[in-house]
Amino acid sequence: MIRKFEAAVDALGRCDSGNAGLVLGKSQSTLANWRTLGIGPAWFKVGGRVYYRFDDLVAYGTGEASAPQAA
Numbered sequence: 001m002i003r004k005f006e007a008a009v010d011a012l013g014r015c016d017s018g019n020a021g022l023v024l025g026k027s028q029s030t031l032a033n034w035r036t037l038g039i040g041p042a043w044f045k046v047g048g049r050v051y052y053r054f055d056d057l058v059a060y061g062t063g064e065a066s067a068p069q070a071a
Helices: 017-024 028-036 056-063
Strands: 012-015 044-046 049-053
Touching: 012 056, 017 028, 017 049, 017 056, 028 044, 049 056
Parallel strands: none
Antiparallel strands: 012 049, 044 049
């Protein structure tokens, strides 16, 4: 389920894990566990920080996403 609010999305369309958690209604630790297990929305790292593309979060939240790719 996608939560309705204004998420912080940068000019490249990406959210950090805190904002991704807000979009999906999950905690940052849940997202970290999902990354370890290889489940959840697709993610990537830039300079050691984890990001999610907002479009991927929406697709995952609506059940339209495929399995995450290796980062």
